[in-house]
Amino acid sequence: MIGRESQLEQLSALIEAAREGRGSSALVYGEAGIGKSSLVSAVVDAASSSGFQVLSCYGVRGTGAVGFEGLHELLLPLLNRMDTLSPRQQAALNVAFGGEGEPADRLITGLAAFGLLEEAAAKGPLVVLVEDLHWLDLSTADIVTFLAARMSVMPALLLATSRADRIYPDRSPRFKHHVPLTPLTQEDALRLIAQYSPELTVPQQHRLAERAMGNPLALTEWSTNPSWFEGASSVERSRVPMGKRLEDSFLAEVALLPQATRYALLVAAAGQDCSSHEVLAAARNLGLDQSDFAPSESFGLITLSGGTFRFRHPLVGSAVYDNADSDARSRVHTELAAVVVDAARAVQHRAAAVTGWNEEVAVELEELAVAAGRRGARTEAAAAWRRAVALTPVPTVRARRTVMAAEAARQAGATADAIALLAEAKPSADDEASVVQFARTEWMLASTSTTLPDRGGDELIALSRALSNPDDRVEVLTWAAVRSYTRQDFSAEITAAVTDELRRPDLVVTERQRLLQSIGLVLLGSADQITSVDKALSIFQQQVRETDATLLNCLAFAFEDAHHLADAERVWSAEVDMFHRLARTSDETVALAGRSTVRMNANAIAAGLADGEQALRLSFDLDLSVVGALCAANIARARAWRGEHELARAALDTSTELSGLIPFARVASIASWASAQIAANEGRPEDAVDHLLRSVEHPPIGLWAGGDLADAAVRADRPEAVARWLDMATAALVSSNSDHLTMLVERTRALLSPTGDARGHFELAIKHGERSTAVLDLAKTRLFFGEWLRRERHIVEARGHLSAALHVFESHHTTPLAQRTARELGAAGGIQPTQSPQAADVSTMLTAQELHIAQLVAQGYSNKQVADQLYLSHRTVGAHLYNAYAKLKINRRSQLAVALAATLG
The missing domain is CATH 1.10.10.10 (Winged helix-like DNA-binding domain superfamily/Winged helix DNA-binding domain)
Structure with missing residues (x-):
């Protein structure tokens, strides 16, 4: 550990902290040969000898055919404890490891892995070692980074090594501790040489230290080769990257071996995902013998351990493989494919053996992609689709597979890859199935990302007209309506054209088609109604398609737009249950965020806050920043209702951070509403009015937020500011029987009315409020009426309304309104009821x-x-x-x- 004393001390301290129950994660990274494995081996050996259990897995270059191979290796000693997990988590792991069932989102698989680690750590401290994270199959690597962020709750240290090369994904942000390994200093390099090769002269040691540039592997490997410490330094050689220089030095050793041994090393290098039995079987088919491996073992280039051949350093294997000609590699992969037991790995070797087009292997890769997708290994599925594309000779088939690769990449969260694949497929995707899948993937990407411009309404209309399948035609037209709704971009020409197309008598026949037609028309502002929420949900639940999550969201929006908050909540709740059951966690998170918004609009503050908190936590795990921004804004609204201003402002900061430069209109509107509530609580009515006016600019939210506008506007002496909202809300009531909205309109009219007219509006507002479930808005109405009654000297009547309002505000912990009501009640001579301290x-x-x-x-x-x-x-x-x-x-x-x-x- 020369030159690594501080890093060893840092990791040893983390081990001791884990022993005391303060778990953590650490990523050791640096260039090839910099000493990552030596450092973590020293730490892990010391931990093991002091009672830590060690679980480990290793990344191997070129492996990872169907995903989760590394996770299986890591958790294998714990699989006998699967029954300690919840049923869904058990099912997720079973499917990931090749069992039957529906694939789960990586979050559930990650939680299952986390649960097994917790079980192991409950019996004693634990070290989880992940070597060469950069070469681990990507699905496992995702789980490792998921675990890295959660280790603090158990007596365990997750310790991973990775190269720092830019060609590999940067997974460092999820690790709590980062341990970069840089080249050794000149002094430490000389100490290492003196210990490892004391026979070298001082000038030779200095020349070697200069040429090795502080790389420990170079210092030790080159100390036995005079060309590295004799003669003048080569300027040309010093410009070659260290990894390449090390590979060249290993190749120099390999060149000294017999030709048959060099060929045997190539079989081992190509078969690093294979057992020693499979490597030896392939070698025999190539005319080699087990004895041909012996010279390389004598040189220390390779060892047989645990049923596999392991190279002295990964650079040995990569040097041997990369230096071989393509014909030799092809022959080796062909023989490995013939003897490998696992079908998925066999296909990978057959694909590696092919040069040029090969439809037979492309078909096998397509089957592999489907199998990987069924296990939830969507990144590996996308890779298999892409390799199949490269081998496909027929342009239309190649386009179809490229579209499927794009969809797999989208599902894996690789948005940039998916967009690039769509661009590649676009010129050749002309059969209808590919065109529809292309459009569907494109639409879903555009719905969640700002990097892909979506098709305009006119383009979607043209696409619909070109399709023969009525299901696809009406779905595409619904997308056009959704686009207009989410962007609040209701071009008269496009709206009329989409409406006309949706109303064509030959378009809709089935129940599903009629439902999509109704959703589209409602979102476009038509007076059409979706008559039954139960019927609508039953249609979607008969067969849940990939795009149905977005269409169900639109169904909820359609009910919201019709001011039926209870029906909208039922749709969101059905989505939560449905996608929870199907282990589609991202869709469930979106539904939780949607339900949080509706519940907050309907005054269910505690339930809305619970949904928002859960969805925000999940949005961080799933990288759903827009969803997280929406949830944080809802949380701010709930905290503002309760007078928890510090928490509310922190939530608003989170919402702003997650929203990016251009926040979605829905998010900005909710955040403005929360800011208005804070301003109102703090006695800043002018600011409250300004925030509410910004909220009203987005009608789906502003229609409900504007109910608070009159109180703030009157206090700020700006009653004229209410006019636009009042016109909008009055127009909305023409096609709505919402008691909640009617209460807000009548309350507003009361607050703006001359003294003699206010009573009638207040009483009508309360009448409608009592028929709604909006208990807090009803309590606000009673508060405002009580204040008016006291000013008009109707003291006894005022006390009744104020007492009822105070009870509601206290029971819902809306402290600012409770305090305002208590002051007013005290001024009216009333007795203030109180709750039990625990309940409050x-x-x-x-x-x-x-x-x-x-x-x-x-x-x-x-x-x-x-x-x-x-x-x-x-x-x-x-x-x-x-x-x-x-x-x-x-x-x-x-x-x-x-x-x-x-x-x-």
Whole structure:
């Protein structure tokens, strides 16, 4: 460990912290030969000898045919504990490892792996070693980075090594600690040479140190080769990258071996994903013998260990393979394909043996891509599709496979790759199935990314007219309507054209087609109604397609636009349940965010906050920044209602950060509403009006936000600011029977009315409010009416409304409004009711996640069921529950319902 004392000390400290229960993760990175493996081996050996259990997996160049091979290697010693996981997590791992079932999002697979590590760590401290992360199959690498961010809750250290080359993905952000290894100093290099090759003279040691440039592998490998420490330095050679110089030095050693041994080394290098039995079988088919490997073992270039051939350093294998001619590599891969037991790896070797087009192998790769997708290894699926494309001779088939590669890349989250593949496929994709899949992938990418411009409404209309399948035609027209709605871009010409196309009598026949037609027309502003939420949901639930998540979102938006918040919530809830059951976590997260918005609009603050907190956490795991921005804005709104201004502002900062330079209109509108509530609470009505006016610019949110405008505008002496919203809301009521919206309109009219006219509007507002579920807006209406009544000297009547409002505000922990109401009630001579301290404080005593877990447990869910519901491990659920018990001063599950009575309502 010469020259690595500080790094060794840092990692040793992390081991000791893990022993004490403070887990962590560390990434050791640097160039090839810089000493990464030596450093982590020293740390892991010391940990193992002091009682740590060690789990490990190794990345190998060229492996990873169907994904999760590394994860299987890592978790193999723990698979006998699978029954400790929740059923969905068990199923996710089974499918990932080749079992039958629906593939799960990587989040669920990652949680399953995390759960098994927690089980292992419960029996004693743990080291998880991942060598050569850059060569690990990508699906496993994703899981490793997922785990790296979560190790703090267990007595364990996840320790990974990786090269720092730019050609490999940068996975460092998820690791808590970074340990870069740089070249040794001149002093340390000379110390290493003196220890390793004391026979060299001082001038030779200095020349070697100069040429090795502080690379420990070069210092030790070159110390036995006089060409590296004798004679003048070659300027040309010094310009060659260190990795290439090391490979050349290994090739010089290989060149000294017999020709048959060099050929045997090529078989081992090409078959690094193979067992020694498979390598030897392929070698025999090539006319070689096991004895041909012996000279390379004597040279120390390769060893036989654990049933596999391992090279002294990965650079030996890459040097041997890259230096071989293409014909030799092809012959070796052909023989490996013939003897490899695993069908997926055999296909990979057959593909590596092919030069030029080969439809037979392309078909096998297509089957491999489908198999990888079924396991949830979507990155590997995309790679198999792309390799199949390269071997496909027929242009139309090649285009179809390119489109499928783009869709697999989209599902894997590789947006840039998916966009590039679509561009590649576009000139040749002319059969209808490929055209539709192309358009579908393009549309879904454009829905979640700002890097791909979507098709205009006129282009979608033209595409629809060119299709023969009515299902596809109506779906494309629905996309056009969705595009107009989400962008709030209702061009009169496009709106009329899409409406005309959707109304064509020959277009819709089936129930699904009629439903999509209704969604499209409602989103375009038509007076058409979606008559039954139950019927609509049953149609979607008969067969859940890949694009149905977005179409279901649009169904919810259609109900929101018709001001039917309860029906919209039912759609979002159905999506949450459906996609949870199908393990489509990204779609479930979007649905949670949508439900959070509707619940907040409908005054269900606690439920909306719980959805928002859960979806925000998941959005970070799934890289759904737009969804996270929406959730953070909703959280800010809930916190502002409660007067938790510091938390509200922090949530607004998160929303701004996740929104990027151009926030979505929906997100910006909700954030403005939250800012208005903060301003109103702090007695800044002018600012509140300005924020609300910005919110009103996005009608789907602004229609509800504008209900707060009149109170702020009157206080700011700007009643004229309400006119635009009042016109918009009044027009909306022409086609709506929403009691909630009617209450807001009548309340606004009351606040703006001359003294004599206000009572009638207030009483009508309360009448409609009592028929709605908007308890907080109803309480606000009673507050405003109570204030008016007190000013008009109707004191007794005022007390009744103020007392009712205060009870609601206190029970929902909306402190600023409760304080305002209590002051008004006191001025009216009323007695202020109070709640029990525990009921009033329980939502602030617990974190949002503790509260959510405690509520589910109080409803009868087991820890494993809660883990499935909230995407946590069951031990994490137990830890949160233990903390909740301590804060609530209880010790049994049966006591939770009473302790949480106020929040469960």
